[in-house]
Amino acid sequence: MTLVGKSTKTLSVLAASVILLGSLSACDDGRKGAESYAQQLAGGLSGLSVGSIRFDGVDGAEADKKLKAIVKGLPDNKPAVKVDAVTVDGDKGTAKLSFDWTLSGAHWSYSTEAALKKSNGEWAAQWVPALVAPELKDDEVLETARQAAPRADILGAGGKVLVTNRPVVNLGIDKSRLNGKDAGASAEQVARLADVDPGGFAAQVKAAGPQAFVSAITLRADSAEAKALTSEKLAQIPGARTVPGTLPLAPSRGFARAVLGTVGEVTAEQVEKSKGALKAGDVAGQGGLQARYDAQLRGQEGVVVRAKASAPASGSTTENPGQDEGRVLFQIAAKAGAPLKTTLDPRLQSLAEDTLKDIAPASAIVALRPSDGAVLASASGPGSNGYNTAMIGQYAPGSTFKIVDSLAMIRNGMTPDSTVSCTATASVDGRTFKNAPLYPASEVGSIQLRDAFAHSCNTAFINARDKVSQAQLSAAAQSLGVGLPSDSLAFDGYLGNVPSSAEGTEHAASMIGQGKVLLSPLAAAVMAGSVGKGAPVTPKLVLNSDAPEPAPGATASSSPSPSASAAPIEKPITAAESTKLKDLMRAVVTSGHAGFLADVPGAPVGAKTGTAEFGMDNPPKTHAWIVATHGDLAVAVFVEDGGLGADTSGPLLKKFLVGAAG
Template sequence: MKRTAAIVCLSAVLVTAGCTDSKSDSGGKPDPNNEKQASAEVVKNFAAAWVKAWAPDGKPDAAAALTDTPATFGKRLDEVDSALVAQSVTVTPQGDPKCSDDNNCTQDLAVEAVLRGIGTMKWTSTAAAVKTGDAWKIKASGDTIYPGLGESNYLKRVRALPARASILDRNGQPLTANRQVVIVGVASGNVATAATYAAFKAKLDVDGAKLKARAIAAPAGQFVDAITIRMNEWQALAPTFGKLPGVLTMGGTQSLAESPTFARSLLGTMKTATEETLKNAGPTASAVDQVGTTGLQYSYQQQLAGTPGGTVTLRDGKTKLTIKTVFSQQGKPGTPVKTTIDPKLQRFAEAALATSKLPASLVAIQPSTGQILAAANGPTPTNYNRAFLGRYAPGSTFKIVTSAALLGSGLTVNTPLPCTNTINVFGKTFKNYDGLAAYGNGPMQKAFNESCNTAFISQHARLKSDGMTKAAAMFGIGQDLKLSVPAYGGEVPAPKDDVAEAASMIGQGTVTASPLAMAVVAGAVQHGTALKPVLVPGKDPAGAAASPLPAATVAALRTFMRTTVTGGTAHALAPYGSAAAKTGTAEVVSNGKVITNGWMVGYRGDVAFAVIVEGGVSGGKAAGPILANFISKFS
């Protein structure tokens, strides 16, 4: 090793820059005869190659090629990567090389590996650089990767998931809890038969063809999961289903509601992570984890899941015994998510929807706070939350808004409005719903109670072009709701012409709203001010969605909605206390055919509600019985 007292370097930086008595090759390449330059260069290149080797889909070939035994080192580097389940790594050479002679140098490496699903593990190893011929190589050794690995020792990782926290109701009681489940799947390859895949379709509604394709593509000996079901469901299937060729199961726990149907589209579902849901689950999640896929389970995945713990131990390659624990991280349990849901009202809502033969949704809110009490979709379970996301023409329920607009334009509750069979607006003919006969002039209250389209449309000229848009905003329609789960707040675009304005007055045309948005409209009448809906207090925006409605308008609308129950189209609710409501029938085009959706919105006490029945004949006939069933069960 060269020693030159005449040359004095001012800093370590200058040393690595070539402050020696030997000149570098032309082009700035390190001098292979300068042991510090040459060894520092190979260590730097090795560190960069290591980083690439442990990157997603990385290969160890480039790092192995820099060692003196590439045939074996690449496999060793890969094994440690797999054992740690490293997501990524940074490898940084430390200080200057320390050389014992002209052919042997060492340099420390600071390593930080992100262990997928646990966290970051840090250590320092030492790379030994040796000169072989004219080239410098890294001496292949397990100790280069981790100190103490040597030739046969290995690292063992164990990950521990904390119990998932519960989603709570408005009183702080659990709506979800960790319950026993069974993951049902098949063995990889061709073990499962056609009868097996047919049973998956018939018994578990799993696409057998897709499951078969996954099984054939999977590595030998692998469990290919298909569906996760509750333990009691599996116990009923096991005697016959479990004996089919290729069927495999794994036990576990999952955060579940009291039943498969309870608040399903609201609370959400959990499944084995996919690329999308794994990204949402955050850096401590693993591809094998059960994570939230929809609803609140998805929105609050990281809060509910907490932080996994884990250990990495150095094991003896011969005895398999632990030599020492080299990394340990304590897991942190998740924290619950408290909602505004009233479980009794949620059950009542689901039971009411179960009586329908058509797709239907029901939302109940508390007008005085805006808090969502129940949200249900039926009659069969669905992950799609129509109650929040449905974009429907609100039909005649929107006459609540239209009445407010007309009262604000100077009309009074006693202004006579003509109810005719039809009305023509610039070539477009509008009519009333089937069964309503024209009755001539009558006050606005009668037009509201009987839901006379032509009576309201007759006043379209009184409104400015943005009259309905501004009136809708008074009821919170048109806002971005920014709830913890996706929700649609409705839209009332300014009409492009008089025909569009006339259509908007009866909740048709370009007017759309969700059942949640219409429950807010009903709640605004009861409370006097539209409040922003809240599902998760402290997370969802709360407070007024608009300025208070004019007192005279509120008084008029309350009377209109009450008399619609006592003597109008919402009479189905008459036996159940002081309910107030408005029915609606909206014509929509589905698959090229015109169908009607039945609506009813209203309130009783401090509960406001909205129901839609897709394909319902009318609001009174389709939505009315559902709401009657619902409100009959609570005081």
């Protein structure tokens, strides 16, 4: 009996368990299955691929075809789709989905609902276009249109416009006007007019659609080349025509080109680096400030998303589109770019470029205002072939570096009246150093530092090497703003390199601005300007940089200073030291190599010439340098293969100073 009672009790417990499990099963309303399906659906919509998803009343392949037709008019990017909520009522349910598209940098966000149905134990959604976008109808598709933002100007000193939209003409082939003529033959004729590769342009024309206009070259509307494209000349080539337009351009083709850069169709590399901000066919900055600050200048393009009929409405035409424009679902207005303000003075920039226009080797003129560091002109001559020689060139400065030597010597107790030893030659570890071939014999011997500086006696400074360490040279250079980072420019710049350690012949070479000492023309102007100011000059070019880092896909060259420290200058030049250096620089004009500057109108000019050997030729080629101060103006002139600084760069400097004074 006991056993029987125990068994009865056990059976009762088992029965209760079955009832409890049944109750729990009844509470499972299918939510987990519905939620799992909703997640699959969201994943398929996120990838714009729903071929493997179950749908009610239509198979996945057909739903996928409909989905792709709906979104064909949208960009290639895909939406982020998430499941916000799932509700279940028996074999039916609803999934609320949130969509987020990134279109031209803007977010189009909205919610849709999927009607769910459970059949044969499996959940599926009813396919309707409104699953993809709110209230989308069966005969509608999505389409975007982009509105370009007005590109901002680049401004110079005083807010004067440097770069703005100016008229251009595009020369090319309009295939709709060929009238059966050979496209290749016409393309080759236009290519010869445009001075572009005939074969390459002909291939472009052949690959384009039958109604396409294919541009061979874009010309300034006021250029001689554009004016030569008369209607009579174009009529001789089937399909040839010009199309007017505008482009952001400087006043002239070469105006500050290495600094400003240009604007043109984006490269594949720019598109890739932009992470969706740029697309093929867009225009963006190519080099210089246009590339560095492209995002600021380009602004934010506008975008509109419409729901449109998949086929034109009955009776509508291209002239009378009727309802074809569709319903606006999302719209962001274009936002114009912000102007970029710079310190460049248009008059001085043009003057610098005109001064260098006939110089065949690489060359540069940099002019800045020492009082505030504003770079007023930064011109790289035609021989630089587009390279920014003025701001990032790296060259031995030759005797212009004696400004640094002299500061170090003054700090060791010397004055302009102190005596130095100017010998015919100086021997260091078996290497013989000489003065320039035309160095005056009357200035050899024990002479004042002022005279050694004015006539540029190499041996006097080399003979002082034991009293001026390389570390002192490096410190003196930094006191004059040389060898420091160029962050203050908010652009690419090189402010020189003066090693803090060097021995023997290398140290001796440093004393005459050779060896491993390197400056750019910008750095040389900073050096001279710091003497004029009586304090280190911090150069400035960009005044309102909203994008301190290079923009995505930027192609501007970068050549940072090797001195990576941003710490304050340990011992900046003082007013008293500046007075002594001004004495030396003025002597170069009154009794030395730069007497031709004595009649420059205005404030007295102080200067220093420089000639630096380079290369392996015998005799070696030389860089020609000269730096000067003239009131609140500091200028450096450089010619890469220019002979003597006084002979080559000197006249260029005088032309610039006289023009600037006028």
